């Protein structure tokens with residue numbers, strides 16, 4: 001099994017494409033209505049992997065994604081993409097190539113598509129801006145291909161966003177992101193509005209593209225079974241912080257942070273009988289006073305397994321991990 | 334749960350005029366909703382879930398919508414026959430809706446607290462101060478932190494999940510008799526989702542609210558639904574109690590849905606997908622709309638639309654496979670596993686009850 005040690009990407013190839021360190025993003029900073037959306041977020045994303053980001057609603061996942069794609073200035077910390085501090089990307093030409101290299105599929109599909117444009121204009125526009133096609137005939141052909149790749153009929157090309165169902169709209173957003181052939185895609189709840197069979201289809205498509213073109217994904221979602229399926233590694237967020245980062249399977253076998261435990265215990269299963277018996281563990285954020293401590297941060301408990309904690313808690317978490325892994329081994333033996 | 338029908342949709346058919354022609358989005362939908370029950374509607378994206386339920390509250394765009402046929406009886410009155418003014422009363426008071434797309438259904442220029450308080454004033458006729466107090470309580474109830482400060486926020490200052498909770502608060506504000514929730518928890522993390530689902534269930538118990546719950550998350554369906562309807566290409570292709578749909582599904586599309594879900598098992602590598610893509614509703618196919626994607630399709634599926642076959646008093650499915658002279662087929666492995674559970678569940682009833690489970694098949 002994967003969690004027993006076999007690395008997903010051989011150690012030598014592990015190269016970070018994104019490095020976020022101690023990111024802070026405050027809204028209305030200094031004012032009475034200041035919101036500390038992101039307080040302390042650090043993680044790296046390796047080239048060619050899918051990094052899942054899960055966690056509490058309002059914990060700062062989308063804000064982290066938006067900071068990464070340079071929608072607005074960050075309050076503190078550092079983000080680098082392909083070795084370059086994104087703060088230094090300023091020239092028009094560099095920005096354009098940054099935008100081509102990194103795409104985001106937004107959480108709210110209707111709001112992120114221009115209601116006055118047809119789907120053909122929306123996707124075609126992206127193709128045109130980045131010089132992906134030579135002429136309009138080629139462009140139309142490519143739009144059709146893209147629509148079909150996300151399971152939409154080519155006849156939809158002349159429709160406006162409001163004439164689509166929620167899931168269809170979401171897929172238009174996906175097609176638009178894929179259109180410019182980026183290296184890195186941020187998928188913010190990109191598949192949550194889709195029914196399971198189309199989710200499976202889109203996820204398989206994302207996987208296929210990743211293998212073929214060595215794409216890298218940041219996959220923000222709340223559906224923990226899908227995140228587990230698609231991700232190589234996962235980060236768990238709660239109120240502006242990344243609390244746990246580790247390989248996908250390990251997270252489900254050895255969740256160490258109590259917030260992760262509470263998340264996992266709340267995953268609904270497609271089994272009415274099991275649902276009737278469900279027991280959930282709750283997490284009280286007041287239990288950790290992260291705001292008041294100076295000695296807290298993301299600490300490595302085991303290779304590739306990080307927990308946001310106080311230095312003194314490391315030993316405890318190490319023990320907990322060993323115990324959970326032992327139990328899992330017995331169970332899967 | 335009483336056995337009183339509160340809402341009945343009969344033979345509903347809806348088309349849209351679009352650039353490329355007439356889209357037959359809903360093609361003959363029938364269902365009933367009883368007082369105090371939760372009916373979940375699941376199914377293909379674009380199969381007509383949102384459209385059929387928006388029709389109940391008459392919220393489809395007038396410009397290009399055509400109601401081809403049907404009746405929507407709410408406590409015996411056909412809503413399709415009401416004047417716009419009469420309908421407005423029904424909308425806030427009796428039938429409330431939580432929409433799939435919170436950003437476009439909230440007013441971007443109005444403080445969120447006011448958006449919750451306003452319908453309370455209009456429909457309950459209380460004072461502004463009282464409405465504000467109730468709105469703050471509701472915000473707290475749906476898990477929006479610091480209600481007093483957030484009362485004054487605008488939608489764009491909220492995260493996706495917070496907006497969705499505002500929508501939920503607005504819908505609950507007037508304690509409706511029927512709550513239509515279209516993907517209400519899609520943008521929420523599982524713990525808050527659990528909280529909201531709990532809240533809806535509480536409402537249902539205390540006020541006997543009936544709920545239509547649209548979701549593609551079958552885990553949520555398992556947690557919420559008394560009955561489930563499965564839609565494909567503008568029609569309901571199977572409906573039954575939650576246990577019947579999860580443990581004894583009959584329609585190959587339902588099989589495909591159940592088999593497409595990832596599990597939490599370690600090392601799952603392949604995700605099953607239903608081959609092909611949904612039919613073009615500009616020209617709905619003859620026969621069974623699912624046939625071209627159905628590995629179990631019979632010859633007749635391509636010529637003749639199947640009847641709704643009865644499986645039990647509560648369970649119906651629209652597939653020729655249930656015809657007495659249809660050949661027996663072997664469903665996918667995931668479904669066989671589920672069917673085995675169905676047998677063990679319904680034969681081992683006593684044993685399960687002793688272990689503390691509730692009575693099967695009925696959940697109140």
Ligand SMILES: Nc1ncnc2c1ncn2[C@@H]1O[C@H](COP(=O)(O)OP(=O)(O)OP(=O)(O)O)[C@@H](O)[C@H]1O
Pocket residue numbers: 027028035036037056057058059060061062063064107489490491492493494495520521522
């Ligand atoms: N423009 C803004 N002005 C003020 N506050 C904001 C703004 N954008 C986001 N916030 C706040 O920042 C916090 C984090 O929001 P964010 O959208 O990143 O959450 P999220 O983790 O993506 O949540 P969800 O799962 O609900 O989408 C929330 O409290 C939100 O209200």
Ligand SMILES: Nc1ncnc2c1ncn2[C@@H]1O[C@H](COP(=O)(O)OP(=O)(O)OP(=O)(O)O)[C@@H](O)[C@H]1O
Pocket residue numbers: 162163164165166167168193194195349350351356358376377378379380381382383384385394397433614
């Ligand atoms: N205003 C409109 N004009 C034209 N076609 C429309 C309009 N609204 C919906 N449709 C079409 O009607 C069909 C049913 O849409 P509906 O929104 O009910 O799907 P749904 O089952 O809710 O899907 P999802 O799970 O993706 O939300 C879709 O094919 C959609 O494209």
Ligand SMILES: [Mg+2]
Pocket residue numbers: 061062063107188492493494
């Ligand atoms: Mg978000």
Ligand SMILES: [Mg+2]
Pocket residue numbers: 165166167382383384433515
């Ligand atoms: Mg819908």
